[in-house]
Amino acid sequence: MKILSIAEYTIMENIRSKIFSILGLFILIMIGSSLVFSSLSPSTEARVITDIGLACTEIFTLMTGIFAAVNLILQEIENRTIYLLMTRPLRRWEYIVGRYLGVVVVLCFNIIMMLSMLMLLLKLTTHWLVDPMFIWSAVTIFFKLIIIVAVALTASLVFTSSITAMAFSFLVWIIGHFSSELKIMAEKVSAPVAKIMLYLLYYMVPNFQILNLKDKLNIPEGMPLDVLSLVLTYGVVYAAIVLISGAMVFAKKEF
Secondary structure (H helix, E strand, O other), X not given: OHHHHHHHHHHHHXXXXXXXXXXXXXXXXXXXXXXXXXXXXXXXXXXXXXXXXXXXXXXXXXXXXXXXXXXXXXXXXXXXXXXXXXXXXXXXXXXXXXXXXXXXXXXXXXXXXXXXXXXXXXXXHOOOOOOHHHHHHHHHHXXXXXXXXXXXXXXXXXXXXXXXXXXXXXXXXXXXXXXXXXXXXXXXXXXXXXXXXXXHHHHHOOOHHHHOHHHHOOOOOOOOHHHHHHHHHHHHHHHHHHHHHHHHHHHOOOO
């Protein structure tokens, strides 16, 4: 299948770019955290290391995902290798989907490796027991990333500069973590134009706050399954809409 071939090509391309070297930095931070907080009680130490580990997993995979997604097509346009691909019997939307899936697979592998290292470290240094919310937090981090990768890939098709596309993606990431504040501001502001702009921003930018399950770690009641399924569906639908928009933009580009 053409999409799978493009995805495989993308994975191999990311491996050759030494993108997995970020795992080494993650290991160093986790070992350093265990040494710094070793004087705390086992339960407190486990909670602190878990919070740091999940935050580092999210930040590192975010940087990896945005960098990889933005440079995928822009570099091929710059190197003119995109012209060779476009001469093949390959639909443009297949190319976009294949590229996207390749980055998502790389990020999934990164998340699995990082969380495996984190769990091993917690087992060796504390009396930590696996919390179901820990697993769900990892899942929702992945769903946040499939959204931002779609945003970054689409941004690379809209903007001609990789720096601009990366800055836009990071901005979306930041604003998406303040969705509730945007809604509150929209409700309180009196100027009609500002109110409309804030509401548009609130509905257009992804709501990453609902995907922050790591904030619910060690909360006994956790999150209901119906709410969790709704949250995950939101992530898939939002990523699909953005990716479709990116494919439409790419379809109109001339090479």
